[in-house]
Amino acid sequence: MNRIAAIARKEFFHIFRDPRIIMSVFGLPLIQLVLFAYALNYDVRNIPTAVADEDRSVMSRQFIDSFQSTGYFRVDKIVGSAEEIDEALTSGADKVVLRIPPGFGDRIRRGETAPVQILIDGTESNSAQTASGYSAAISQFHSSGLIKSYLQARGLPASAEVEPIRVRTRVWYNPDLRTVNFLLPGLIAIIMMNITIVQTAMSLVREKEYGTIEQLIASPVKRYELMVGKIGPYLGVAVIDIVAITLIGLFLFDVPFRGSIVLMGVASALFVFGSLGLGLIISTISGSLQTAQQLAQFISLLPGFMLSGFFFPIRNMPRVLQLASYLVPARYYLTILRGIFLKGAGLGLLMPDLVALVIYSLVTVTVAAVVFKKKM
Numbered sequence: 001m002n003r004i005a006a007i008a009r010k011e012f013f014h015i016f017r018d019p020r021i022i023m024s025v026f027g028l029p030l031i032q033l034v035l036f037a038y039a040l041n042y043d044v045r046n047i048p049t050a051v052a053d054e055d056r057s058v059m060s061r062q063f064i065d066s067f068q069s070t071g072y073f074r075v076d077k078i079v080g081s082a083e084e085i086d087e088a089l090t091s092g093a094d095k096v097v098l099r100i101p102p103g104f105g106d107r108i109r110r111g112e113t114a115p116v117q118i119l120i121d122g123t124e125s126n127s128a129q130t131a132s133g134y135s136a137a138i139s140q141f142h143s144s145g146l147i148k149s150y151l152q153a154r155g156l157p158a159s160a161e162v163e164p165i166r167v168r169t170r171v172w173y174n175p176d177l178r179t180v181n182f183l184l185p186g187l188i189a190i191i192m193m194n195i196t197i198v199q200t201a202m203s204l205v206r207e208k209e210y211g212t213i214e215q216l217i218a219s220p221v222k223r224y225e226l227m228v229g230k231i232g233p234y235l236g237v238a239v240i241d242i243v244a245i246t247l248i249g250l251f252l253f254d255v256p257f258r259g260s261i262v263l264m265g266v267a268s269a270l271f272v273f274g275s276l277g278l279g280l281i282i283s284t285i286s287g288s289l290q291t292a293q294q295l296a297q298f299i300s301l302l303p304g305f306m307l308s309g310f311f312f313p314i315r316n317m318p319r320v321l322q323l324a325s326y327l328v329p330a331r332y333y334l335t336i337l338r339g340i341f342l343k344g345a346g347l348g349l350l351m352p353d354l355v356a357l358v359i360y361s362l363v364t365v366t367v368a369a370v371v372f373k374k375k376m
Helices: 002-017 019-039 058-068 082-090 104-109 125-153 179-210 213-218 223-251 261-285 289-307 319-325 329-343 347-375
Strands: 047-053 073-078 096-100 117-120
Touching: 002 019, 002 179, 002 223, 019 179, 019 223, 047 058, 047 082, 047 125, 058 073, 058 096, 058 104, 058 125, 073 096, 073 125, 082 096, 096 125, 117 125, 179 223, 179 261, 179 289, 179 329, 223 261, 223 347, 261 289, 261 329, 261 347, 289 319, 289 329, 329 347
Parallel strands: 047 073, 047 096
Antiparallel strands: 096 117
């Protein structure tokens, strides 16, 4: 134990004497958290909208007001000609153009269908889909109100005719559909994978480049003691980062935490141990810091971002990538974190993912021990 503690102290010294390492293990995760949480925001509001009101009636103004009052659309321009409509969308100044043709109000008063054209800039597909859904819902709601008024003015029962089926939608776990609630658990997984693998991958290579690895091998320190002493400090760093990111998410971004802190701790320990083992494997087989860093980033960042479900739902991926995602440990850790944070899921629901993390940890640590023993 004394030899392990001595190696761990030496590794801590390497970490805290180099400002670049301190920045990469403590500063960068917090910067990434803030940037991702603020910049990666899929919540679409105040969509810049131009209006071409060719009817200029009370009915058309009410329809425009129904769009603007929701907060999803912000009318910032009135256009008239087709050239102005084209310019509004082509320039990118407006993402939506609401065009109300002449006779809109008269058609409504006669009880006829009144066509309205909504032009949407599709260059940003996510915003375009959201704007399309919002505009359809607002139009339907406004139409229902007009039909009710039309029937009531003629002494006819409105409710049964207008709403033969009433659909009431309720969103569970994230009722406000806040992007940060979805992103933060994923950020913990991605940041932890990056820190543990990349930093551990460079630990032994650093000893090789400094010429101190021979001294460690020639010392009475056993191989397992050297291995544990090397990864121990990064386990402590990972714990500090997980706690800091979680607290920032809870108190700065108001992300809910509905599950068990113990279950999160167990899952985090399994994930971190496995990632440390993977980093140690890379560190053992790499001949230079540059090679270790590139290999670690390739293994951790690319699969972590693309195949974990952080950005894109796995079910929407091609079948080959869906199968490949089973080899990405961040997939299981991310599922556990989102279940704990948002759903308050317990051990029963998360057991399959926990078992996957156990297998991941056992395999990587075992392989790391074997490779470490052979190479060292």
